[in-house]
Amino acid sequence: MSARKRTIDAFFGGPSSKKAKPSAINLPTGATSNGQTTQAVHGSDEGRKEINAQIGFSEHDSYPFPIAHLPQHIKAELSSLPSSLERVINDQPDLDLVYYEPYIPRSSAKDLFYHLRSSLPFYRVEYDIQRGGFSTHIRTPRWTTVFGVDDTSHFASSLTSPEGSLSETSLLEDPGDQADSTASKIVVDAKTLKPVDVAKEKLYSGYTHPRPIPKCLDDLRISTQRAAGCTFNFCLVNYYASGADSISYHSDDERFLGPLPAIASFSLGARRDFMMKHKPPPKAGAGKDEQANNDAKPIKLPLGSGDMILMRGTTQANWLHSIPKRSGKNEADGGRINITFRRAMVKGGTDNYYRYNVGTGPVYTWDEVNQEMRPWKKDI
Numbered sequence: 001m002s003a004r005k006r007t008i009d010a011f012f013g014g015p016s017s018k019k020a021k022p023s024a025i026n027l028p029t030g031a032t033s034n035g036q037t038t039q040a041v042h043g044s045d046e047g048r049k050e051i052n053a054q055i056g057f058s059e060h061d062s063y064p065f066p067i068a069h070l071p072q073h074i075k076a077e078l079s080s081l082p083s084s085l086e087r088v089i090n091d092q093p094d095l096d097l098v099y100y101e102p103y104i105p106r107s108s109a110k111d112l113f114y115h116l117r118s119s120l121p122f123y124r125v126e127y128d129i130q131r132g133g134f135s136t137h138i139r140t141p142r143w144t145t146v147f148g149v150d151d152t153s154h155f156a157s158s159l160t161s162p163e164g165s166l167s168e169t170s171l172l173e174d175p176g177d178q179a180d181s182t183a184s185k186i187v188v189d190a191k192t193l194k195p196v197d198v199a200k201e202k203l204y205s206g207y208t209h210p211r212p213i214p215k216c217l218d219d220l221r222i223s224t225q226r227a228a229g230c231t232f233n234f235c236l237v238n239y240y241a242s243g244a245d246s247i248s249y250h251s252d253d254e255r256f257l258g259p260l261p262a263i264a265s266f267s268l269g270a271r272r273d274f275m276m277k278h279k280p281p282p283k284a285g286a287g288k289d290e291q292a293n294n295d296a297k298p299i300k301l302p303l304g305s306g307d308m309i310l311m312r313g314t315t316q317a318n319w320l321h322s323i324p325k326r327s328g329k330n331e332a333d334g335g336r337i338n339i340t341f342r343r344a345m346v347k348g349g350t351d352n353y354y355r356y357n358v359g360t361g362p363v364y365t366w367d368e369v370n371q372e373m374r375p376w377k378k379d380i
């Protein structure tokens with residue numbers, strides 16, 4: 001165990017780290033300890049062989065297992081993205097979308113889809129909601145995972161001073177850089193730069209410790225920030241295993257995202273319809289709201305692999321969106337990954353995102369042999 005590691009544990013008074021080097025860890029199917037990804041299923045053609053060229057892992061105590069970096073050919077391509085011109089869609093009341101069709105070229109998007117599916121930890125979150133005096137049990141109809149922390153904190157490297165205490169200077173770094181040498185990152189208060197003892201202060205309701213965005217997603221976040229002209233501190237990932245998985249009509253207008261949130265949303269894998277409709281006017285004589293609602297026509301965007309939609313301005317406040325279930329024949333591999341980048345301003349955002357996208361249930365990983373999510377078991 002390194003001196004650096006010992007010092008973090010001593011600081012939080014916890015037991016010595018349970019985390020071992022990748023070689024001693026039960027990696028998800030498809031990943032191996034030498035940083036290569038096995039390609040039993042999708043490694044047959046020449047182009048895909050490149051996906052094996054992994055260059056390491058992001059590690060962190062909050063991850064169940066190390067998360068592989070991007071294959072070199074995808075990483076190399078990110079600096080030249082987006083690969084298409086942006087198309088602004090704002091011809092309807094309160095709507096402000098930017099559509100990149102695609103943002104990531106189709107063949108790299110496919111590789112990115114396979115890479116993320118076999119590298120990330122996923123969850124099938126269940127929770128109860130109280131409605132009209134009744135409790136309803138919800139099982140999220142898709143796989144989810146999330147990384148990031150809100151603006152009140154950020155991840156910083158914890159280097160030690162010669163005396164063995166945490167060095168303040170080591171915490172002064174770009175708050176946007178969540179991925180560099182992830183293993184040593186701790187959560188620090190954005191104002192004081194003092195370490196936040198997440199567990200002790202129960203800041204995040206005990207669902208989980210906030211997780212730094214792993215490099216494979218952070219590389220895409222940095223590209224997306226450049227294109228969107230704003231910053232993001234959260235990355236949510238949905239995996240729709242088949243047409244039976246979905247997300248119902250909702251808007252991401254949570255207060256913790258601020259009044260005019262910008263959300264960048266990527267599609268990878270199978271094509272699925274992204275449906276939008278204007279929110280109904282508030283009840284009784286809404287005047288202008290009613291007119292906007294009457295004038296607005298529903299939208300269907302059949303999002304393909306690599307496409308990105310930036311929803312911004314008044315969109316979330318006034319429009320709902322969904323990915324409906326679909327029946328009929330799927331493409332060869334009917335799976336689809338959606339990645340959204342968002343910026344949460346307050347602790348309530350962190351709490352909410354981990355609660356509904358990680359929860360307290362088991363970790364699942366992609367099983368290449370059986371081509372399905374399977375519960376992940378830690379090697380003892």
Ligand SMILES: O=C(O)CCC(=O)C(=O)O
Binds near residue numbers: 238247265321338340
């Ligand atoms: O999968 C998608 O394209 C949409 C996901 C979404 O709306 C969300 O996660 O809030």
Ligand SMILES: [Fe+2]
Binds near residue numbers: 252321
């Ligand atoms: Fe959404």
